[in-house]
Amino acid sequence: MSTHRPICPLPDLLVSQIAAGEVIERPASVLKELVENAVDSGAQSIEVRLEAGGIRRIAVIDDGSGIRAEELSLALTRHATSKITSLAELESVDSMGFRGEALASIAAVSQLTITSRTRDAAHAFSFESGMTEPVAAAGALGTTVEVKYLFDAVPARRKFLRAEATEFGHCIDAIERVALAFPEIGLRVFHNERAVRQWLPASALQRISDVLGSEFNEHGIEVNAQGGPMSIMGVTTRPTAARARADRQFLFVNGRHVRDRTVSHAIRSAYADVLHGDRQPAFVLFLQIDPLAVDVNVHPAKHEVRFRDTGAVHRFVSQTITQALAGTAGTHQVSQGEHGTTLGAFAKPLNGGAQTFTPRWNPGAQAAFALREPASNGLDQPGAWKALYQPLDDSHKTDSTRIDNHETWPLGRALAQVHGIYILSQTSSGLALIDMHAAHERVVYEQLKTAIDAQSLPQQTLLVPVVFRVTEKELALAEECAEQLSALGFELAAAGPQSMTLRSVPAMLARGDLEALARGVLRDIEHVGASRLLTEQRNTLLATMACHGAVRANRQLTIEEMNALLRQMEHTERADQCNHGRPTWVHFSVSDLDKLFLRGQ
Template identity: 50%
Template sequence: MPAIALLPDHLINQIAAGEVVERPASALKEMLENSLDAGADDIQVQLQQGGIQLIRVSDNGGGIPVAELPLALARHATSKIRQLEDLEQVGTLGFRGEGLASIASVSRLSLTSRAVGADHAWKVEAQGGELSQPEPAALSAGTVVEVHDLYYNTPARRKFLKTEATEYGHCEDTFKRMALAWPQVAFTLSHNGRISWRLPRQSSHQRIAAILGEHFLEDGLSVAAENGMLQLSGLVGSPTQSRAGRDAQYFFVNGRFIRDKLVSHALREAYRDVLHHERHPVYALFFQLPPELVDVNVHPQKSEVKFRDSSAVYRLLKSTVQQILAGTVAGSGHPVTEPGFTPMPPVMTASPAPTAGNGWAAAPRYEQARMPLGVAEAVPNYFAALKPLDDLPQAPPALPAATDAPPLGYALAQLQGIYVLAQNEHGLIVVDMHAAHERILYEKLKSALDQHSVVSQPLLIPASFHATSLEMATASQQSEALSRLGFELAPVSPTHLALRAVPVALQQADSIALARDVLKDLAEVGSSDVLTARRNELLATMACHGAVRANRHLTVPEMNALLREMEATERSGQCNHGRPTWFQLTLADLDKLFLRGQ
């Protein structure tokens, strides 16, 4: 084995470059951080060939004195920390003192800067580890860093770079992250001589709209919360704005973009009840806390951090976003207290059945005693609106004016036994009745379980079924958990169980199939502590069994009652699996379909 020897500084820098400068976007990130730390409020970025041939960053920051220019390209030289205490409360983006040195070791770099109060600018160049002497240069203010031919002297590493389009895409992502976190700074990005982005100084919401689109700003949900010294602000997307990938997830800690497992898990859990498992939420969140409460020195690229009190951060993120998502209902992005009506108890008395001679079907369309949906009838005048007119027996009933309709409107009809069609002020509403009813039951079950008030409905005739050994054991061991969920199961033989009571909200479900699924979940959970953690999954299964099925004929009052319950139920825009429960077709959409006005 060769003898141990010290590595030359140039090789040390090239090794460090492998960690710090993974690709052109990594170099761009280091350069942008330096400009922001210098107090710049106008930064211009020019790229050629995706940043492989040229990365040029110019700013109007404070500049670097001529005596410090060589140190700016030296390894482990920085103006941002002096002692260990400084490292424990880093308040700047860059601080490691190796960014520019690492970039200079694998490129042809020039640094031109004019310090505040200096007569003119000065320029130094680095190539192949050799640094030139400072020379006078022309520059009105600030600093310009040019990086040419990245990895020209390490061809093996250059082979790992992707196509020009791919590398530019990574650079653009880095640019957008920086611009999103610093709306008070003007940013410009050009590629191969063409301007791609020109962002003036603007407000945070204006910058979010510019980066993520006006639709995200209009449909997104505002976040503003704090807990002691922890502050959270920004926007989260509604579940309908979810995407197939994580490309629109922006989380910043003290202005620094990070990807953190704790943060990702907290936000994913916050969306669990309303997001399909294959979709990912959209958000732009800004987290502020004292620098001493977060360690930003745990990753060479500073893309990960470590919180001193990670549990407090987790709770704040999860609970805040959960509450915001829970405060929205179908048909409105506002809290459930705002729609302007109060749900009434179910109307259980039957109206007189119309006769066949008055132009209406002889079936008792208005009979509410047969309604097993478990939803409240909220608008008493539905019956009046649908009542046959004596003087016009053949005319269909008139709906209330669309301009006076609630958010989800008034029911028109049922389509193929699956969808409810309704009319509101904006046009046509299409509702997936099973998905909507499933969400309503789910939220009722959660609320009842939280209040320890799940009401059981004794069965007139107990349902007996053959049970496996595991089901028999689970029924015995988890009797208390079953009782809290509204079930009463008792053995009637060594191989049979009798179901004697079910939750009243699910009395119309297939009771035996429901009991088997609950026993299966309890057997997999194994203990009541874990049951508490997984109870929502179990309640979702129960709600799915209890929800109205496809091809179930609904009367118009039943359909209207379902719409009103949706408007008063948290998270009712999505079913328990994250699928949308309703969809709006505006009059403009319909006009386009029929080419009206064209």
């Protein structure tokens, strides 16, 4: 710039508007701040009134402590708060707020009115920015904050607001998080004068079920553990109830809803053995930790926290969830003759919930797994399936005299591929459906484990090395862990300051998406650290690798490939497979099928 422009302090309103930009993105962010203030005020019940998705009006009415008339103008002043007075108090803060910025920010980008009455006041007072004195008003004990016409004066922001229905949806998400975190508080939500949510004060578990639906707990495992300065409680869902999207993952750290990579990764790693593909667990977990061991002042909207000892948090969470999942081995296994959750849902539309049809793992077939020498036909053919994966040893290959002996194959003879996802096969006593990707992923996972234990992981040098962009950090990590990576079959080298060359990979994964594979591995390393890469966290890493190496849905398989996979599965199961987790296959006996059709009844 050629002309000289002097440095000027910004006017107060502009400072507030700029500050608001960090925290107030949309109506839901306003709602979050207002409801958190209500929680901090000790409210027992909170009412939320929204109009036009919160864009036109948001009112939050609480029955908390109220604000004294002489402090009302301070509530709207930036950096004025009743919650901390010193840095030392910030270290151990237990309120939701502490910066004294929210109301001032909101007032800078909307029309905000506070009406409040404390216990010792004869009536309420009301105040809005621009006033010099609060004015007497009608109102019950507690506080009402009303925010109208959000962003009307900030067209740049206004443009970014979405349809009313979308903004309303975000508001509901925000209020649900508060509802989960504070079950003892009653909440009511109205949209355009219609009651849309109501939650009575409840226990934490009851509130989870009230907010997320009773299925959530039905598919849930209760978590409750204590470890040093930390404790964790809540509900995590059985692997069988995992979802395609990570949309039901709620983590609260000391009552604050946050997103945290350490905890997410710890949970993910606990599920690694039992959850396959890109399925996402659902959970509501409350982590309580000594406030001194966590910094809550790291994100403008407080969506993140920083743990002093991330390693300890990771270990605690991952161990707790692993144990919780292991403890359920007997309770949700379809093979134990129980009503499998997935299968129950599967059966519902068929029988309207009335019948007792329970397809289940066939115990006979499982016994067969343990005893029978698997037969094979696909394996011995030079068929295309070999491109799919490479068996690590030949011990399960058998002579071709048994080729036609498919009666004895526990998983039967493949008939067809269904919707690119399932394999349909006929078994000696009925039919089986096999989840192709999950099954193959498990096979690959077990193969990887076996090969690495035996230190005989076949490596494949790539004809055409894959070059991909990385951050400096990823590059440094890869170099630091070159030795461990090479033990895992990876040869990765710097190709520039921000790019890497992948020269070799484990042979059995060579047909997957190699860049995604390498990135997934680097991401895991970043989370677990090099030292635990090949020890405690090894299986997490192998699961990541298997996921990227396994055949994806919608890949067309030939009958030979399908049969090869089934034989490989039988082999894998026999070689020490725990059956908990998401089933890779289900079996329907002929009599199950008969029941469906009411035959012989």
